[in-house]
Amino acid sequence: MKLKAKHEERHWRTGVFMAAPVLLGFLFLVLYPIVSVIRDSFTSYNPLSGEAAFIGTDNYLRLIQDETAIEVAKNTLIFAMILVPVNMALALFLAILLNLHFRGRTSFRAIFFSPVIVSTVAWTIVWKYILQDDGPLNYFLGNIGIDGPNWLRDNPWPMISVVMVQVFKNVGLNMIFFLAALQGVPEEMYESSEIDGANRWQQFKKITLPFISPTILLVAILTIAGAFQVFAQVLLLTGGGPGLSTTVLSYYIFINAFQIFDLGYASALAVCLFVFVMILTVAQWQIRTRWVFREV
Amino acid sequence: MRNKRYTRRNSKLTGWRLFGIYVILILMAAPFLFPTWWMFTASLKPIEEVFSFPSSLIPNDFRIENYQEVFRLQPFLRQYWNSLSIALIVTVLTVTIATTGGYAFARIKFRGRNKIFVLLLTALLMPAEVTLIPIFRLMVKSGLSDSFFPVIIIPAFGAHAVVGLFLMRQFFLDFPNELEEAAEIDGLSRFRVFMKIALPLAGPAIASLAILSFLYSWNLFLEPLVFLTEPNDYTLPVVLPQFTDTYGSPIWNVQLAAASLSVIPVMIVFVMAQRHFIRGITMTGLKG
Numbered sequence: 001m002k003l004k005a006k007h008e009e010r011h012w013r014t015g016v017f018m019a020a021p022v023l024l025g026f027l028f029l030v031l032y033p034i035v036s037v038i039r040d041s042f043t044s045y046n047p048l049s050g051e052a053a054f055i056g057t058d059n060y061l062r063l064i065q066d067e068t069a070i071e072v073a074k075n076t077l078i079f080a081m082i083l084v085p086v087n088m089a090l091a092l093f094l095a096i097l098l099n100l101h102f103r104g105r106t107s108f109r110a111i112f113f114s115p116v117i118v119s120t121v122a123w124t125i126v127w128k129y130i131l132q133d134d135g136p137l138n139y140f141l142g143n144i145g146i147d148g149p150n151w152l153r154d155n156p157w158p159m160i161s162v163v164m165v166q167v168f169k170n171v172g173l174n175m176i177f178f179l180a181a182l183q184g185v186p187e188e189m190y191e192s193s194e195i196d197g198a199n200r201w202q203q204f205k206k207i208t209l210p211f212i213s214p215t216i217l218l219v220a221i222l223t224i225a226g227a228f229q230v231f232a233q234v235l236l237l238t239g240g241g242p243g244l245s246t247t248v249l250s251y252y253i254f255i256n257a258f259q260i261f262d263l264g265y266a267s268a269l270a271v272c273l274f275v276f277v278m279i280l281t282v283a284q285w286q287i288r289t290r291w292v293f294r295e296v
Numbered sequence: 297m298r299n300k301r302y303t304r305r306n307s308k309l310t311g312w313r314l315f316g317i318y319v320i321l322i323l324m325a326a327p328f329l330f331p332t333w334w335m336f337t338a339s340l341k342p343i344e345e346v347f348s349f350p351s352s353l354i355p356n357d358f359r360i361e362n363y364q365e366v367f368r369l370q371p372f373l374r375q376y377w378n379s380l381s382i383a384l385i386v387t388v389l390t391v392t393i394a395t396t397g398g399y400a401f402a403r404i405k406f407r408g409r410n411k412i413f414v415l416l417l418t419a420l421l422m423p424a425e426v427t428l429i430p431i432f433r434l435m436v437k438s439g440l441s442d443s444f445f446p447v448i449i450i451p452a453f454g455a456h457a458v459v460g461l462f463l464m465r466q467f468f469l470d471f472p473n474e475l476e477e478a479a480e481i482d483g484l485s486r487f488r489v490f491m492k493i494a495l496p497l498a499g500p501a502i503a504s505l506a507i508l509s510f511l512y513s514w515n516l517f518l519e520p521l522v523f524l525t526e527p528n529d530y531t532l533p534v535v536l537p538q539f540t541d542t543y544g545s546p547i548w549n550v551q552l553a554a555a556s557l558s559v560i561p562v563m564i565v566f567v568m569a570q571r572h573f574i575r576g577i578t579m580t581g582l583k584g
Contacts, residue, residue, distance in 0.1 A: 014486040015406030022397035022461050023412070025453025029431060030419045036430035047436060094324070097317060102309040104318075110570055111325050114332070117566050117573065119515035121533040122555040126331040129338060129548055132347070136334055139349040168327045180578045222420070229423045232517045236537055253425045258522050263429055270426040277421055 034274070040267035048261045059268035068244060069252070069269065075159070076249040076276075080227040082163045087223055088216070090167065091174035098175070099182045109179070113172035120169065124236040127165045128152070131237075158238045158246045166233055170226065174219050181215035182208070217288050221281055228277050249273050332563070339363070339553035346548045362553040369550065370535050371528055376557075379514055379531040382448055386513035387506050389452035390460050394505060395498065397457075398464025399490050403476070419458040424518055427454070432522060446523045447531070451513050460505050467501035468494065504572050507565075514562065532558040 016023075041059055045052035063069050094112055098105050115123055130137050131151040138148035151161045189207050198206065209216075231250045234240055240247035240255075253273065257266035309317060338346050342359050366372050400406070401413055431450065435441040451457075471494065479489045517533040524530055530538075536558060539551040566573055 011404050011486055012406040015400045015404035015409065018396040018400035018404070018487070018490070019406075019412075021393035021453065022416075022457050025393070025449075025457050026416060026419060029450060029454035030422060030427060030458075031415075033427035033430040034422070036433070037426055040430065040433070045433070047433075097321065100309055100317065102314055102317060108321050108325065109574075110567070111328050113574065114563070114566065115328055117511055117562055118332075118559050119517070119533050119536075121515070121517050121536050122335075122559045123331065125536055125546070125551060125555050126335040128546070129346075129552065130331060130334060134347045136330075136349065164327075168331075172328075176574055176578055225421045225423070229425070231425065232533075250423055250425045253429075254518070257425075257429050257432070263433065267429055270423075270429055273423055274426045277423060281421055 037267045037270050037274070040264060041271045043264045043267075045264040045267070046261055047263065052264065055264070059265050062265065063268055063272070068247075071244050072247050072249055072252045073272075075245070075247055076228065078159065079163060079230065079248050080224060082160070083166060083227045083230075084220070084223050086163065087167050087171050087174060088219060091171050091219070092178050092216075094171070094175045095178035095182055099179060109175075112175055115169045116172045118169075120232040121236065123169050124165060124233050127161075127168075128237055131161055152238055153242055155242065155245055158242060162230070162233050162237055162246050165237060166230055169233075174223060177215055177219050178212065181212040185211045217284065221284055224280050224284070225277055228273060249276075332559070335552050335559070336556050339549055339556045341549055343547065343549050359549065362549045363557070365547075365550045366539070366554045366557065369539060370530075370554075372535070372554065372557075374528055375530045375532060375535050378444075378529060379533075379558075382444055382531060383510045383513040385448050386452045387509040389448070390457055390509040391502055391506050393453070394457055394460030394464050395495070395502060396490070397461045398466075399468050399494060401461065402465045402468035402471070403490075403494070404486060416458050416461070419455040422455060424455070428518065428522065435523065441523055442525055442529075443523075444529070447516070447520050450519050451509070451516055456509065456512050460509060463505050463508070464498070464501060467498060471497070500572075500575070504575050507569065507572050511562065 040052070042054060042056060043052040044055045044058075098109050098112075129135055132138075133150040133153070137151070141148040149157050151157045185208060189211070190203055193203055193207060228248075229250055230248060231254060234246055234248055234251045235254070238246040240251055249269065250273065253266050253269045256262045256269060339362055340359055341362075401409060431446065432441065435446050440446060475493050476489050479493050480486070484492065515533060516531070520531045520534045524534060527535070532554075536551065536554050537546075539547050539554055541547055
């Protein structure tokens with residue numbers, strides 16, 4: 001008994017020692033900043049003007065009166081509400097197609113995955129070129145008799161362009177998650193359902209979807225969290241414009257923090273972003289029991 | 297004989313169904329493939345032809361000068377080296393700490409392990425913009441803001457290290473117990489068991505994690521943009537958008553030449569080592 005306790009004590013020390021670098025990194029680069037950003041949001045911290053004074057809830061009061069911030073919050077929600085379903089539906093569709101057996105499916109998987117490894121900056125620069133009014137896309141559309149809009153200037157196309165550029169960039173990632181999940185569905189389940197006379201659609205609804213539901217939940221959580229982080233695409237593709245039409249919260253935070261250096265206000269905005277993401281994650285986690293068929 | 301549909305599910309598709317799938321996939325592949333193609337062809341065109349179509353497969357007037365221009369306008373070789381060396385350091389650091397950490401979380405029972413693990417999950421959901429402001433403040437205060445330090449430390453020890461830890465933990469969870477138990481009975485300490493038994497067998501997982509970490513750092517944009525202020529210190533993602541004329545509009549052919557230089561080596565490695573890329577990605581996301 002005493003020996004076992006000593007043994008465990010030794011394990012505890014080794015475990016903590018081996019995990020220490022990640023834990024310290026987490027402490028200083030994730031946990032401390034979260035606490036700190038909340039504290040800063042109650043100050044007027046600005047490195048250009050000097051001192052940080054405690055100003056209570058002023059930043060938050062300013063936030064609810066800031067028409068730009070309201071507009072930006074609306075844009076952020078619109079962005080996420082288009083991006084998440086489009087990304088997930090396309091990813092699942094591609095995964096189902098590429099889970100079939102045919103020659104060349106590995107190459108197609110690689111093609112759809114390839115933008116994931118390209119830097120967002122390079123990907124966005126190329127798409128900015130493609131989407132120019134006299135660019136390759138409108139030339140191509142012209143050839144098939146469509147007069148393309150000025151994708152980055154004429155509303156509502158700028159927002160749609162930012163969303164689609166982001167979808168093409170990252171849908172391959174979700175596709176790979178779904179593919180791995182689909183490959184885990186036991187073949188016997190399909191076999192026995194066939195004996196019961198189920199058709200393809202019924203099989204998809206009653207076997208495939210429930211079976212991969214934990215992956216759908218995970219992908220939904222990660223995709224939503226990612227949707228609130230979109231930054232480089234907005235900065236490089238539209239600069240948030242025309243007007244404010246593509247300015248999303250993460251970009252607005254960047255502007256306030258690192259271009260205007262109004263770090264106090266930016267912190268309040270960051271707290272809002274953080275709360276947004278947390279509420280959505282917790283909500284998804286709560287409703288999972290309704291539709292997630294099994295725990296991983 | 298198995299029943300008909302079962303055979304269909306498992307055997308290769310043929311005939312019209314196969315044809316239909318190819319048509320759908322080829323159409324859908326266009327927005328994934330063409331950007332790379334257009335990037336490369338436009339990077340070889342003279343500026344007057346960048347917006348003239350149809351572009352021939354190989355530009356009539358083959359402008360390798362665009363690539364020379366990349367190095368003339370910016371200290372591009374230096375910036376390339378910055379990106380490369382930072383990414384290599386980040387990779388070594390992340391692999392080291394995520395491997396030891398992942399092993400600890402998978403194999404060593406220590407008090408509070410599961411609670412800490414759930415806490416670590418929050419790192420995956422945290423937008424970088426949220427944590428960056430206090431880190432920026434901290435770096436400015438300690439005089440480290442205008443250096444490679446934050447650009448190395450944030451990807452190596454921050455949220456991305458947690459992703460790496462998940463990947464390695466997953467690998468070590470699936471690892472057979474018997475070898476380790478035998479070694480422990482032979483009197484090896486827990487850490488020695490890790491070094492002598494587990495680590496030598498973790499090669500494939502480490503390779504996947506190394507690729508992920510390298511790419512993460514190579515493609516990192518927000519942090520270098522915030523912390524690096526001197527052109528000589530820039531990394532590639534920071535400098536790519538800066539090939540502009542005096543009015544700030546992009547010099548397309550030169551900008552796309554620079555983008556090609558940053559993307560093509562990664563593409564070549566991807567084509568060669570696809571399996572490692574995809575396995576690494578799959579392992580981070582699943583079963584975590």
